[in-house]
Amino acid sequence: MGAKNRISLGVLVGGLVLLPLFMRNPYYIGVMVFIGLYSLITIGLSLLMGYAGQISLGHAAFFATGAYTSGILTTKAGFAPVPAFFTAILLTACVAFLIGIPTLRLKGHYLAMATLGFGQIVYIILNASVEFTGGPSGFGEIPRIQLGSILIESQISRYCLVWSLVILVLIFSLNLINSRVGRALRSIHGSELAANAMGVNTSKHKIQVFVLSAIYASMAGSLYAHFVTFISPSSFDLKFSILVVTMVVVGGMSSVWGALVGTFLLGLLPELLRNFRDYDILVYGFVLLLIMVFTPEGLIGLIDRLKGAQEKRSLKAQAKLS
Amino acid sequence: MSGLNRKWTVVICLLAAFSLLTSTCTKKKEAYKVGAIFAITGPASWLGEPERNTVQMIVEQVNAEGGINGHLLELIIEDTVGDETKTVNAVNKLIEKDNVLAIVGPSRSGTTMAVIPIVEKAKVPLISCAAAETIVEPVEQRHWVFKTPQKDSDAVIRIFEHIKSKGMSKVAIITGTTGFGDAGRKQLKKYAAEMGIAIVADETYGPGDTDMTPQLMKIKATDAQALINWSIVPAQAIVPKNMRQLGMTIPLYQSHGFGNIKYAEAAGEAGEGIIFPAGRLLAVDSLPDDHPQKAVLARYKKDYEEKFKEPVSTFGGHAYDALWLVIDALKAVGPDRAKIRDHIENRKGFIGTGGIFNFSPEDHNGLTKDAFEMLTVKSCKFTLLSE
Numbered sequence: 092m093g094a095k096n097r098i099s100l101g102v103l104v105g106g107l108v109l110l111p112l113f114m115r116n117p118y119y120i121g122v123m124v125f126i127g128l129y130s131l132i133t134i135g136l137s138l139l140m141g142y143a144g145q146i147s148l149g150h151a152a153f154f155a156t157g158a159y160t161s162g163i164l165t166t167k168a169g170f171a172p173v174p175a176f177f178t179a180i181l182l183t184a185c186v187a188f189l190i191g192i193p194t195l196r197l198k199g200h201y202l203a204m205a206t207l208g209f210g211q212i213v214y215i216i217l218n219a220s221v222e223f224t225g226g227p228s229g230f231g232e233i234p235r236i237q238l239g240s241i242l243i244e245s246q247i248s249r250y251c252l253v254w255s256l257v258i259l260v261l262i263f264s265l266n267l268i269n270s271r272v273g274r275a276l277r278s279i280h281g282s283e284l285a286a287n288a289m290g291v292n293t294s295k296h297k298i299q300v301f302v303l304s305a306i307y308a309s310m311a312g313s314l315y316a317h318f319v320t321f322i323s324p325s326s327f328d329l330k331f332s333i334l335v336v337t338m339v340v341v342g343g344m345s346s347v348w349g350a351l352v353g354t355f356l357l358g359l360l361p362e363l364l365r366n367f368r369d370y371d372i373l374v375y376g377f378v379l380l381l382i383m384v385f386t387p388e389g390l391i392g393l394i395d396r397l398k399g400a401q402e403k404r405s406l407k408a409q410a411k412l413s
Numbered sequence: 414m415s416g417l418n419r420k421w422t423v424v425i426c427l428l429a430a431f432s433l434l435t436s437t438c439t440k441k442k443e444a445y446k447v448g449a450i451f452a453i454t455g456p457a458s459w460l461g462e463p464e465r466n467t468v469q470m471i472v473e474q475v476n477a478e479g480g481i482n483g484h485l486l487e488l489i490i491e492d493t494v495g496d497e498t499k500t501v502n503a504v505n506k507l508i509e510k511d512n513v514l515a516i517v518g519p520s521r522s523g524t525t526m527a528v529i530p531i532v533e534k535a536k537v538p539l540i541s542c543a544a545a546e547t548i549v550e551p552v553e554q555r556h557w558v559f560k561t562p563q564k565d566s567d568a569v570i571r572i573f574e575h576i577k578s579k580g581m582s583k584v585a586i587i588t589g590t591t592g593f594g595d596a597g598r599k600q601l602k603k604y605a606a607e608m609g610i611a612i613v614a615d616e617t618y619g620p621g622d623t624d625m626t627p628q629l630m631k632i633k634a635t636d637a638q639a640l641i642n643w644s645i646v647p648a649q650a651i652v653p654k655n656m657r658q659l660g661m662t663i664p665l666y667q668s669h670g671f672g673n674i675k676y677a678e679a680a681g682e683a684g685e686g687i688i689f690p691a692g693r694l695l696a697v698d699s700l701p702d703d704h705p706q707k708a709v710l711a712r713y714k715k716d717y718e719e720k721f722k723e724p725v726s727t728f729g730g731h732a733y734d735a736l737w738l739v740i741d742a743l744k745a746v747g748p749d750r751a752k753i754r755d756h757i758e759n760r761k762g763f764i765g766t767g768g769i770f771n772f773s774p775e776d777h778n779g780l781t782k783d784a785f786e787m788l789t790v791k792s793c794k795f796t797l798l799s800e
Contacts, residue, residue, distance in 0.1 A: 118509035122502055218590045219617075227595040228545060231526050244534075246505075319501060320530045323523040323592065326497045362502060365491065372454060 096265050099348055100258075107254050111247055120246040124318065126358035127253035131311040133338045133350040134257070134264055135304030140336070141344035142268060143300045144280035145195060146203045148332050149210030153305040155217060155327035156183045157312025159224060162233045162322050172236040176313045180306050187305030191298040210332050217324040229323025236317045249318055256314070260307055264347050267303075276300060341382055343389020352390045444480075444487040445743055448507035450518040451542070451732070455494035456620070459647065459673065460520040463729030464542055465490060466721050467713075468517065468736050474716075481743045488736075489513060493524050500524040501531065508535045514748050517735040518542055520728070522592040525560075532557050538742075538754040540735040542728070544645075544670075545596045549777035559757055559777045561734040561767055562727075563692060567782035568669045569600045571690040573608045575787055575798075576639055576666070585614035585637035587628055587652060589644030597643035597668055613637050620646040625655045632661075639663050645670030650679035657683040664688065669785070672727035677790045688798060690785040692767045694730045695795040709764050730766030738763060738770070 111120060132150060139145050160179035164170035170178070194205040217224050224230070236243040236252070243252055267273050275296050278286035286293050316322050334357070342353020360378065364371035386393040449468050451461035472488045480486055489511050491503035500519055507513045508531070515538040519525050522545035529548070532539040533556060541548050541560040548560045576584060586601050588594040594617070605612050613635045616628035629652070632640060640663055642652045653665055667689035671677075674695070677684045693700055697710040713733055717725045738757055746752035758777070763770040768784025787798040 116509050118502075118505040121505040121509075125498060125502065218619075221595065221598075227523075227590050228547070228592045229523055229526065231529070231547075319497065319527055321497070321527045323497065323526070325495070325523055361499065362506070365506070368490075369453070371492070 093265075093269060096269075100261065100265070103261075103351075104258060107258075111250065117246040120250050122359065122362050124246060124249045124253055126354055127250070127257050128311045128315055128318075129335065129338060129354045129358055130257045130351055131253075131260060131314075132304075132308045132335050133342070133354045134260055134347050135307030136335055136339045137342075137344060137347045137350035138264055138267070138276070138300050139304045140339055141346065141349070142273065142276040142280060143297055144283075145297060145301065146199075146336070147206040147301070147304070148203050148329070148336065149190075149206035149208075149213075150304070150308050150335055151327045151329065151331040152210045152213035153183050153187060153308035154312040154315070154331065155213055155324075156186055156305075157309030158316040158322050158327070159217065159312075160309075161313035162230065162316040163223070165234050165317075166230065166232055172234060172313075172317050173238070176236075176310070179313045180309050183305050183309035183312075184302050187302045188298065191301040195294065195297045195301060207329065207332070210329060214324055214328055217327065225323070227324060229321060229325075231321035233316050233320045233322070235320065236314075243317070249314075253314055256310060260310075261347065261351075268347070272296060272299070337379075341379065341389060343386075343391030345388065345395075346391060349389050349391035352394075356390065442480075442482075442484045444485040445748055446487045446489060446511055446513045447736070447739055447743075448504075448511060448513035448516040448518075449488055449490045449732075449736070450493050450500060450503050450507070450516065450524075451490070452495040452520040452524070453490075453492040455492075455496065456646075457495040457521050459675070459726075460542075460645075460728045461492070461495075463717075463723075463726050464518065464520055464732035467717065467729040467732045470716060470720055471733065471736050471740075475740060481740060482747070484743075484748075486740065486743075493519050493521075495521055495524065497524055497527040500528055504528040504531050508532075508537055513537070514743070514750055515540065515739045515753055517732060517739060522548060522596065525558075529555065529558055537750055538739070538757065540738055540757070542731040542735055544593055546600075546778075547596075552775055552777055555777055557754055559735075559738070559772070559779075561731045561738070561765065561770075561778075563669060563767055563780050563784045564778055564782075565596050565600045565668075566604065567780070567785060568690045569597070569604045570608070570782050571785045571787060572641060572666050572668075572688075573604055573610055575688065576610065577608065579639075579664075581638040582609065583611045583613050583635075583637050584639045584641055585616070585632040585635060586612055586641045586643065587614075587616045587618065587625065587632065588642075589620055589646055589648065590617050591620050591644070591646060593645040593668075593670055594643055597670075601641060601643065618644075618648060620644075620648055622648050623651065625652050626659065629655050629659055629661065633659055637663060639666060641666045641668075643668040643670070647676065647679060650676045650684070653680045653683040653687060669727065674724045674726070674793075674795065677793055677795065680790075681793075684790050684793070687790045689788055691788050691795070692727050692730060692784060693786055694725060694727055694766045696786060696788055696797045699797045705769060706764055706766070710766055713766055727767070734763075734765035734767050734770070737765065 157179045160182050161175045164175040165172055190209055197205050218227050275291045278291055279293050283293050338353040338357045339350045343349025364374050367374050451464040453461040453465050472486050475486045493500040517540050520542050522543040525541040525543045525548050539558050544562045546564055549555050588598040614632045618625050665687050667687050669691050671689045672691045693706050694710050697714055700707050714725050742753040742756040746756050758772050761771045768780045770779035772779040788795045789798045
C-alpha cells in the first residue's frame with residue numbers, strides 16, 4: 092500500500108473517529124453520512140477515470156440499481172436488508188458487465204455518450220415501469236438495516252456503518268492500485284496501444300474496473316435506500332452522474348485521495364453556503380471556477396505542488412547550509 | 414476626594430444604565446422559529462418562488478403588527494432545489510440546528526415523501542405544499558404531517574362530473590411523468606372505473622418534452638370525446654398548441670396543476686376554452702362578495718400583486734395557507750410542537766386560499782371537493798365556468 096497511503100489512511104480514520112466527539116449535532120453527522128455515500132461512488136469512479144482512463148456519465152444508473160434492488164426486494168419480496176444488499180451488488184455487477192462489453196470498446200467522447208445514454212435509459216425505465224418501481228412518485232416504507240441487535244436508525248449509527256464501508260473500500264482500492272492490476276490499469280491510461288503490445292489484456296482490465304466501480308455505486312445505492320427509506324427516480328438522473336464526476340475531477344484524478352477531497356468539498360459546500368441564501372449557486376460556481384482555473388489537475392494536485400515547493404525550499408536551505 | 418467621588422458616581426450611573434438596558438433586552442420575548450423549505454431554484458422553481466415570496470410577505474406583515482402574542486416570527490427559509498438529498502439535509506438542519514417549531518413545505522411530493530420519516534421521528538409538525546394524497550395517507554402513519562393543496566381525487570371527481578354532465582363517457586388521458594402527473598394518472602384510472610367513464614387512450618410525456626404530436630396522433634385515432642391533460646410542469650401548455658395544429662376539436666380538460674396564468678399565456682390562443690378545477694384564488698374577481706373566502710383571497714391577491722408585480726398562483730396560496738395555519742396554532746397554544754400539531758389536527762373552519770379547511774384525526778388535508786371551482790380560460794384570463 093505504501094507508507095504515504097498508510098499515513099493518509101491513518102489520518103482519515105483518526106479524523107473520522109474524533110469527528111463525532113466534537114460535532115454532536117445530528118445535522119452535521121447527517122451531512123457526513125451523505126458524503127460517505129458519495130465517497131463510495133467517487134472512489135470507484137476515480138479508479139475508472141483516473142487509473143484506467145475511462146469516463147462514465149452513467150453512474151447514477153448503478154446507484155439506482157443498488158437502491159431500487161434493495162428497496163424492491165425488502166418491501167415487496169420480504170428480503171432482509173443485508174441479503175438484499177448483496178443481491179443488489181450481484182445484479183449491478185451483471186448489468187455493468189453486460190453494458191461494459193460493448194461500451195468500453197468505445198473511446199473518449201463516444202464512451203461518454205454511450206454511458207450517458209445508458210444512464211438515461213435506466214432513468215426512463217424507472218419512470219415508466221410504474222407497477223414495479225412506483226414510477227415518478229417512487230415508493231417509501233423501505234425498512235431500516237438491522238445488524239444483529241442494532242437497528243441502523245440514528246445518524247451516528249449510519250455514520251459508523253457508511254464510513255466503515257468507505258474505509259474497507261478504500262483499503263481494497265489502494266491495494267488494487269499497487270498490484271499488478273493497478274499497474275496494468277495505469278498502462279491503459281498512458282497508452283492503450285502500448286499496453287496491448289506489452290501483453291496487457293486491456294479490455295479485460297477495463298471491464299473489471301468498470302464492474303468494480305459499479306459495485307461500489309450499488310453499495311451506496313442500497314445504503315441510500317435504507318437510510319432515506321424513500322426513493323424516486325429524480326435522485327438518479329443525469330445531474331447526479333455529473334455531480335459525482337465533478338467531485339472526482341475537482342478533487343483530482345491522479346489518486347483516490349483526490350476523489351475523497353473532491354467529495355468532501357462538494358458535499359460540504361452547499362451546506363456551508365446556506366448563509367448566502369439566494370446567492371449560494373453563484374458562490375458555488377465561483378469556487379468551482381477558481382479550482383478549475385488555478386488547479387486544473389484538481390485540489391490534490393495543489394497539495395502535491397505545495398509539497399513540491401516545500402521540498403525544493405528545504406533542499407535549497409540544505410544546499411545553503413552545506 | 415470629591416473628584417474620586419464624581420468618578421464613582423459616573424461609573425455607578427453607567428452600570429445602572431447598562432443593567433437597565435440588558436433587562437429591557439431580556440424582557441423582549443424570544444422569537445418563534447419556523448422553518449420553510451421550498452424548491453426555490455431548480456426544475457420546480459415555478460412552485461417554490463411564489464411560495465417563498467408569499468411566506469416572506471407574511472412574516473413582514475406579522476412582525477410589523479407586533480408578531481405573535483408579542484413574539485416576533487423568525488422564518489428560516491431553505492432551498493430544496495427540488496432534490497431529495499438536499500431536502501433531507503435541509504430538514505435535518507432546520508430540526509437539529511435551528512430547532513424550529515414547525516416546518517412549512519416542501520413544494521413537491523417526492524421531496525415531501527423523503528422527509529416524512531424524519532419529521533415523524535423528530536416529532537415536528539410539517540405542513541406540506543405538495544399535492545400527492547400519499548403525503549397524508551395512511552393517516553395513522555402521518556401523525557405529524559399535514560398538507561394544504563386540494564386532493565387529486567377531488568379534482569378528478571370534479572372533472573368527471575363535468576364530463577358526465579355533458580353526456581360524454583369516453584376520454585383520453587395524457588399525463589406528465591412527474592410525481593404529480595403520475596399520482597393524477599392513478600386517480601384518473603381509479604375513478605374512471607367507479608364513475609362509469611372509459612379511458613380509451615393513456616399517454617404520457619416527460620417534463621422536458623417539447624412536442625406531444627405523436628401521443629396526440631394516437632389519441633386522435635381513438636373515439637375519445639374529451640382529453641384530460643394532467644401535469645404541473647410548463648410542458649403541459651404544449652398540448653393545446655399541438656391539438657390545434659392537428660385540428661383536434663374535442664374539449665380539453667386540465668388538472669389543478671394548470672393554476673398559473675403563465676401556463677394559459679404560454680398556450681396562447683390554443684388555450685382558450687380549457688376547462689380545469691382550481692381553488693377560488695384564480696377567479697376571485699368573479700366570486701360573489703358574500704362568499705366566505707372572498708376577503709382572504711382578495712387580500713392575498715392584492716398584497717402579493719402589489720409587492721411582487723406578478724400575478725398570484727395557487728402554489729403561493731398553498732404556502733399562504735400552510736404558514737397561516739402554523740401562525741394560527743402558535744397564537745393559540747404557544748411554542749410547543751405537540752400542541753401545535755394537536756391544534757392543527759382539530760382546527761375547523763379555517764378559511765384559506767385553497768378552501769375552508771376542516772381538519773380531523775382522520776383527515777390531515779381538511780378539504781373536500783367543494784374547495785374546487787371549475788374554471789375556464791377566456792381571453793387569456795381565468796374565469797368561473799358558467800354552466
